[in-house]
Structure formats: C-alpha cells, structure tokens
Amino acid sequence: xxxxxxxxxxxxxxxxxxxxxxxxxxxxxxxxxxxxxxxxxxxxxxxxxxxxxxxxxxxxxxxxxxxxxxxxxxxxxxxxxxxxxxxxxxxxxxxxxxxxxxxxxxxxxxxxxxxxxxxxxxxxxxxxxxxxxxxxxxxxxxxxxxxxxxxxxxxxxxxxxxxxxxxxxxxxxxxxxxxxxxxxxxxxxxxxxxxxxxxxxxxxxxxxxxxxxxxxxxxxxxxxxxxxxxxxxxxxxxxxxxxxxxxxxxxxxxxxxxxxxxxxxxxxxxxxxxxxxxxxxxxxxxxxxxxxxxxxxxxxxxxxxxxxx
Numbered sequence: 001x002x003x004x005x006x007x008x009x010x011x012x013x014x015x016x017x018x019x020x021x022x023x024x025x026x027x028x029x030x031x032x033x034x035x036x037x038x039x040x041x042x043x044x045x046x047x048x049x050x051x052x053x054x055x056x057x058x059x060x061x062x063x064x065x066x067x068x069x070x071x072x073x074x075x076x077x078x079x080x081x082x083x084x085x086x087x088x089x090x091x092x093x094x095x096x097x098x099x100x101x102x103x104x105x106x107x108x109x110x111x112x113x114x115x116x117x118x119x120x121x122x123x124x125x126x127x128x129x130x131x132x133x134x135x136x137x138x139x140x141x142x143x144x145x146x147x148x149x150x151x152x153x154x155x156x157x158x159x160x161x162x163x164x165x166x167x168x169x170x171x172x173x174x175x176x177x178x179x180x181x182x183x184x185x186x187x188x189x190x191x192x193x194x195x196x197x198x199x200x201x202x203x204x205x206x207x208x209x210x211x212x213x214x215x216x217x218x219x220x221x222x223x224x225x226x227x228x229x230x231x232x233x234x235x236x237x238x239x240x241x242x243x244x245x246x247x248x249x250x251x252x253x254x255x256x257x258x259x260x261x262x263x264x265x266x267x268x269x270x271x272x273x274x275x276x277x278x279x280x281x282x283x284x285x286x287x288x289x290x291x292x293x294x295x296x297x298x299x300x301x302x303x304x305x306x307x308x309x
Contacts, residue, residue: 003294003299004290004293004294004298004299004300004301005299005300005301005302006018006286006289006290006301007300007301007302008042008267008268008301008302008305009245009267009302010127010167010169010192010193010245010247010267010268011167011192011193011245012167012192013126013127013167013192013193013245015042015043015098015126015268016042017040017041017042017286018042018258018262018268018269018286018289018301018302019041019042019258019268019269019270019271019282019283019285019286019289020041020042020043020044020045020100020247020249020268020269020270020271020282021036021038021041021043021044021045021270021271021272021275021282022045022249022270022271022272022275023045023046023047023048023100023102023129023131023171023272024047024048024074024102024272025271025272025273025275025276026038026044026045026046026047026275026282032275032279033091033092033095033097035279035280036275036279036280036281036282036283037095037096037283038092038095038096038097038098039095039096039097039098040283040286041097041098041282041283041286042098042268043097043098043099043100043126043127043268044092044097044098044099044100045100045102045129045195045270046084046088046089046092046099046100046101046102047076047078047102048076048078048102048103048104048129048131048134049078049079049080049081049084049101049102049103049104049114050076050078050080050081050103050104050105050106050110050114051080051081051105051110051113051114051117052080052110053078053079053080053083054075054076054077054078054080055075055077056074056075056076056077056078057073057074057075057077057136057214057215057216058215058216059215060213060214060215061073061074061075061214061215061216062074062214063204063213063214063219064204065202065204065221065223065225066225067223067224067225068223068224068225069221069222069223069224069225069226069273070221070222070223070273070276071202071203071204071213071214071219071220071221071222072136072199072214072219072220072222073136073214073215073216073217073218073219073220074136075134075136075137075216076104076131076134076136076137081103081114081117081118082117084101085117085118085121089121089124093124098126099124099125099126100125100126100127100128100129100169101118101125101127101128101129102128102129102130102131102171103115103118103128103129103130103131103158104130104131104132104134104137105154106137108150108153108154108157109157111130111154111157111158112157112158112160112161114158115128115157115158115161115162116161118162119161119162119163119165122162122165122166123165125166126166126167127166127167127168127169127192128158128162128166128167128168128169129168129169129170129171129195130154130155130158130168130169130170130171130186130191131171131198132144132145132151132154132155132170132171132172132173132186133145133171133172133173133175133197133198134198134220135173135175135198135199135200135201135218135219135220136199136216136218136219136220145172145173145175145176145182145198146173146175146176146177146182148181148182148184148185149185151170151172151182151185151186151189152185152186152188152189153189155168155170155185155186155189155190155191156189156190159189159190159191160190167192167193168190168191168192169191169192169193169194169195169245169247170183170186170187170191170193170194170195171194171195171196171197171198172186172194172195172196172197172198172233173197173198174196174197174198174200174226174229174230174233174250175200175201179196179197179233179236179237180236180237180240180241183196183237183240183241183244184240184241187241187244192245193244193245193246193247193267194237194244194245194246194247195246195247195249195270196230196233196234196237196246196247196248196249196250196266197226197229197230197233197234197249197250198220198249199219199220199221199222199226200220200221200222200226200229201218201219201220201221202218202219202220202221203217203218203219204219222250222251222272222273223251223253223273223274224251224253225251226250226251227250227251227252227257227260228251229250229251230248230249230250230251230252230261231248231250231260231261231264233250234246234248234261234264234265234266235264235265235308237265238264238265238266238306239265245267245268246265246266246267246268247266247267247268247269247270248261248262248264248265248266248268248269248270249269249270249271249272250270251273252269252270252271252274252285253271253273253274253281253285254285254288255285255286255287255288255289255290255291255292256288256292257285258271258285258288258289258292259289259292259293259304262301262304262305262307263304263305263306263307263308264306264308265305265306265308266305267302267305269285269289271285289301
C-alpha cells in the first residue's frame, strides 16, 4: 500500500516485518492474538521458560514508575519447557506466529537441558533466545549477565545442543560495566545475534509505609524511561561488533522510537512494556514505522539499520 518493504534480516533469519514481540509480554499466545494477529509481526518471543517449573516472585510483582515506566519483579514463573511445548506453542502456531523460544536456568546444565527439550520442536521455531540477564531471579543476573565466562558457557551449551538447526540470540543486560565485552563472549560462543537489552535494575518506594512497592524489593525498570539506555547499548555494541544481528528492545512505544532503534544499529525492534497498556502496540508500531518511512522517503526498513551519523 505504501511501497515500503518492511522485511528485515537478522543474519540467516529473514522476517517479513521489523517488530518482534518481546519475551514475556505477549501472554501465552491465544489471548493477545485475538487483538494483535502475530502473523503480521516479524516474530513473537515467548516468555522465558526453564527445564523445570518456576513459581516466580512474591506479590506485588508490578508497579508503575516515574516517566511512564514500569517496575516488575515477576521472577520468570513458568510451567517448564515440556508443558510450554504441549500447551502454549500450539496456540501461537494456530495464530500464524513466527516463534522465538526463550530459555533460562540457574546453571549451564539448566540451559543445556532446556535446549535439549526444545530440540525436537526446532522445526516449529524460527530462533531460540538465551535469557542471560533477568534481574529479578536470585543470583541469575549476577552469575550470567556480569561475567563473560558464564555468558559464553551457557550460550555455547545451547548452541551445541541445537547443532545449527536454529539461530541462537543471547539476551543481555544493560546493568554491566562493559556490554561490548559481554557481547563478545556470547558471540564467540556461537550466538548468531543479540537481544539488547533486558530491564534496568531499580527500586520504587512507598514513602507512607516505608516499604518497597514490590514484594521482592528491587525490580526491573522498563518502558519509555529506559529508551535512551537501550539506544546507547545498541549503539555501543553495533560499533564494537559491526554487522552482528541485533534485536533492539527497551522503551519503544511508537514508530519513531522504532526508527531510532534501527538507526542506532538494531536489525529488528522488540516491543514489550507498551503492550501492557495497548495489546495492539506491536502492530500499531509496525504501521507507524511504515508511515514514518513513507514520510521520510525510506523504501526499505532494513536500510535504516546503523544509519545514525
């Protein structure tokens, strides 16, 4: 309709649209699919699951934050990979989604086992994300996000188990001293690309009760307040590792935000927190980005990648 080619390339992974629903924000598939048809998005990243069931953190798990942000300490609850394959994967498939599975664990062995459980359904997925950066699970971010060696070990374990059947994307944290170094570890271990970034550690206080607003105390800040941080992270890594496929995620709530993320160096754009306020946000942002491109004479979305001067 507009003459704009919205397809994007993440290395060997070709997506027909530039927006990817971020992990943990698209429900279990069926509920949001009625409002936001996933087949019209580039892909849907499923909520991170481990090889074991997880109950998550104590309530309250979510609160608002200044500047339109959200602080969460959900803690990666989930039924386990086997149950996800049986119950949630079919719902996403039925609605035409291109599915990126996301895995996490407390140890390298956990990541390896989760990948092994996914291996039989590799043909039903387009990629696997290795979540190395959740700030809301005890010791998880400290073990994997901040140290190149565990980052490399967990990534290598998933890559080895999948044996090249699927591209593997490492999801990294902004809460580190030198993100390009952590990125180098993941890429050196065989990651095909990166998801940048996860939430920023934060705290919201209820002054009247003198308590934290979240049951777990600290949480992960997301939404518009972290967009400048996400843009900086994408830019730093893109400059340090030219050409590496990046899904830029963090604070994107409009088509222009998505254009900014691409210009900073992303190859596709993740949308997460915006979905909680507007279940159609990923599709709306896709349409707004295409409109932005039309208005600015851009005929291919992929030509925006790395265009920041």
